[in-house]
Amino acid sequence: MNRWGIPDWLEKEVKERDKTCVYCGIPMTEQMPRRGPRKAVATWEHIINDASIVTRENITRCCAACNSSKGTKTLADWLRSSYCNKRGISKDTVAQVVREALRVNA
Numbered sequence: 001m002n003r004w005g006i007p008d009w010l011e012k013e014v015k016e017r018d019k020t021c022v023y024c025g026i027p028m029t030e031q032m033p034r035r036g037p038r039k040a041v042a043t044w045e046h047i048i049n050d051a052s053i054v055t056r057e058n059i060t061r062c063c064a065a066c067n068s069s070k071g072t073k074t075l076a077d078w079l080r081s082s083y084c085n086k087r088g089i090s091k092d093t094v095a096q097v098v099r100e101a102l103r104v105n106a
């Protein structure tokens, strides 16, 4: 169990699946760089902002920039934000796991 309450097996599985940001698609780095931009650091993300949903469908990894932009917004709201607009992030460009979440929770 890591400090976000994610069991080891799930952590491993998601790390192997989500090598690029599930939202913007950039390659992510594991370590916080000593200097330089930290936007590409991998962070844990709950697609639905509910820490009690610890499933392979809801736990993903995204870059620090997307994570801080999304914050507490719902996925659907966030996809309409100027951050997503500017970067061309939409329901059609996000990773499979996110598209699936949109479909199920629509």
Ligand SMILES: [Zn+2]
Pocket (backbone or CB within 6 Å): 021, 022, 023, 024, 025, 026, 062, 063, 064, 065, 066, 067
């Ligand atoms: Zn991102």
